[in-house]
Amino acid sequence: MSDTASIPLSAHQRWRAFWVCVAVAALTILDLTKVNVALPSIEQAFGAGSTELQLIVSGYVLTFGLTLVPAGRIGDQRSRRALFLIGLTLFAITSIVCALAPDTSTLLAARLVQGVAAGIQMPQVIGLAQEMFQGAERGRAFGLFGATIGISTAFGPTLGGLMIALGGADDGWRYIFWMNVPLTIAVLAGVIWLLPKTRESRPAPLQLDPVGLLLFGVVVVALMAPFLMTTGSPDDNPQRWWLLVAFGVFAAAFVWWERRYAASGKHPLVPLSLFSISSYRNGTLIQAVYFMALPAMFLLTTLFLQLGVGLAPVFAGMVSIGFAVASAAASYVGGRIVTRVGRPLVVWGLAIMLTAVVALALVAFFVPPGIVELAMAAVLTVGGFGGGLVISPNQTLTLAEIPVKQGGLAGSVGQLVQRIGTAVGTAVALSLFYSTVYREEGSGAATLEVYHDAYAFGMMSVGLFLSIALVLGVVDLASRRRRARRA
Numbered sequence: 036m037s038d039t040a041s042i043p044l045s046a047h048q049r050w051r052a053f054w055v056c057v058a059v060a061a062l063t064i065l066d067l068t069k070v071n072v073a074l075p076s077i078e079q080a081f082g083a084g085s086t087e088l089q090l091i092v093s094g095y096v097l098t099f100g101l102t103l104v105p106a107g108r109i110g111d112q113r114s115r116r117a118l119f120l121i122g123l124t125l126f127a128i129t130s131i132v133c134a135l136a137p138d139t140s141t142l143l144a145a146r147l148v149q150g151v152a153a154g155i156q157m158p159q160v161i162g163l164a165q166e167m168f169q170g171a172e173r174g175r176a177f178g179l180f181g182a183t184i185g186i187s188t189a190f191g192p193t194l195g196g197l198m199i200a201l202g203g204a205d206d207g208w209r210y211i212f213w214m215n216v217p218l219t220i221a222v223l224a225g226v227i228w229l230l231p232k233t234r235e236s237r238p239a240p241l242q243l244d245p246v247g248l249l250l251f252g253v254v255v256v257a258l259m260a261p262f263l264m265t266t267g268s269p270d271d272n273p274q275r276w277w278l279l280v281a282f283g284v285f286a287a288a289f290v291w292w293e294r295r296y297a298a299s300g301k302h303p304l305v306p307l308s309l310f311s312i313s314s315y316r317n318g319t320l321i322q323a324v325y326f327m328a329l330p331a332m333f334l335l336t337t338l339f340l341q342l343g344v345g346l347a348p349v350f351a352g353m354v355s356i357g358f359a360v361a362s363a364a365a366s367y368v369g370g371r372i373v374t375r376v377g378r379p380l381v382v383w384g385l386a387i388m389l390t391a392v393v394a395l396a397l398v399a400f401f402v403p404p405g406i407v408e409l410a411m412a413a414v415l416t417v418g419g420f421g422g423g424l425v426i427s428p429n430q431t432l433t434l435a436e437i438p439v440k441q442g443g444l445a446g447s448v449g450q451l452v453q454r455i456g457t458a459v460g461t462a463v464a465l466s467l468f469y470s471t472v473y474r475e476e477g478s479g480a481a482t483l484e485v486y487h488d489a490y491a492f493g494m495m496s497v498g499l500f501l502s503i504a505l506v507l508g509v510v511d512l513a514s515r516r517r518r519a520r521r522a
Contacts, residue, residue, distance in 0.1 A: 048231060049167045053176055055225040056160040059119060060180060061187045062126070062218055063153045066095065067457075068191025069198075071334065072348040073208035076199060080208065081139045086264065090143055093263035093458065095150040100454040101255050102154025105248055107162065107447025108304060111440060112242065115159040119226045122155030123219055130215035158447035165434060165442025171374050174431045178370015181427025185362030185419070188330065189355040192337055196349030244296055247304035250289040257282035259455055262462035269473060309437065309445055317511035318433025321381065321504050323452035325425055327460030328500040332392060335464055335493040336411060343486025344404045354408055357416030365423025373428035378512040380428045385505040387421025392501060396494045400487055425504075460500055468493035 074088045083091075110118050129149035136142035160180070168176045198214065199207035261275040293303040310316045333355055340351040365384070373380055391414050398410045430449070437445045471489040 098150030107158030161446025162443025189359030326456035361419030384424025391418030
């Protein structure tokens with residue numbers, strides 16, 4: 036039995052507990068983005084190759100994704116509070132190991148375990164929100180959660196760049212990991228003192244579906260690995276794409292096993308019946324495709340400004356601050372009105388985001404250095420309003436018909452597709468970006484022209500993914516209206 040399901044909570048207790056969850060989410064998401072700007076410094080410190088550098092970032096994403104679903108399952112059956120304590124303690128320890136790492140191998144190993152810690156924590160955030168709130172209050176909670184995701188995603192590169200500026204090329208990347216330690220200790224204190232405690236009870240035996248868990252792990256690794264190993268370099272091994280064949284085989288085996296396991300009266304790792312709920316299925320697809328676009332957009336913009344325009348990392352990161360602020364405001368408002376407006380809110384947000392992506396590509400081409408970063412910041416601020424109308428309202432609509440006892444699991448599947456979307460979208464965008472750089476630099480083109488073209492090709496993939504998300508939103512909207520007329 037989970038923590039809050041066993042005791043009644045006042046509104047004050049619910050919101051106090053939720054703010055602790057928001058802090059956990061912010062800490063976890065920040066580490067997805069702030070390490071990106073440290074890669075040149077890590078390369079200089081250890082002489083790391085492109086594959087090692089990619090794995091320092093993508094290894095965290097991979098183990099994060101692998102842990103989400105089983106951790107969500109355990110959280111639905113046991114104490115979310117205990118899982119927060121375990122995850123945060125492990126996160127603090129691995130941050131210290133990263134900060135003290137004497138070589139690339141130690142840093143990579145610590146990052147892999149750090150991803151496990153993040154995966155333990157994150158499903159409990161959504162699971163608690165699903166349990167504690169109902170109706171309009173749940174929409175408001177997910178609005179604040181969406182604001183946290185937007186701010187953390189956009190501020191990560193800025194914070195990372197600031198640490199590099201403070202510590203210099205030699206120690207700045209270590210500061211990025213050291214900053215996790217006091218932040219994690221503060222959040223741990225909040226978990227200990229502010230999260231509700233579990234009523235004394237004898238929990239039922241834990242049901243985890245070990246065969247399903249093994250198959251699930253192979254499926255996630257086989258799907259994510261080829262994308263996570265894609266750097267855009269001519270040295271990328273093309274044999275990695277054979278892993279997608281293994282993904283198809285093991286995905287079929289996983290579906291077969293889960294259906295068989297459920298038919299025997301047991302509890303499968305992922306109840307496939309969740310996907311028979313159209314609001315959950317459509318919302319999860321929108322999450323997946325949207326997150327193929329969003330992190331790639333930030334990464335491409337940062338690369339263009341650093342490599343093409345020549346901005347320092349901290350200033351390149353600051354360009355996204357307007358997006359973060361606007362996204363937070365729109366997420367909060369969207370969370371409050373989504374129960375009245377519904378899916379059109381998400382469709383409007385996606386349309387605004389798509390317009391902003393087109394505008395970013397045009398600005399990069401036609402606005403000169405010295406002004407281009409300001410113009411991009413303005414466009415991203417407008418895009419932030421659209422982004423804020425996507426994440427939190429879509430989260431609310433996706434989980435609206437999910438039983439409370441499956442909230443952690445359903446939320447962790449949503450987080451997993453976000454991580455997979457991030458891996459796929461970033462790999463596609465980086466491949467287009469760097470392949471253009473390698474091709475045009477070899478032809479002797481001017482540096483800024485090379486990065487104009489590289490940015491444009493990369494942003495084409497971002498625009499494509501957002502267009503797909505927009506089509507999915509329109510299809511879901513039409514489906515909802517047809518059901519409403521029949522009712």
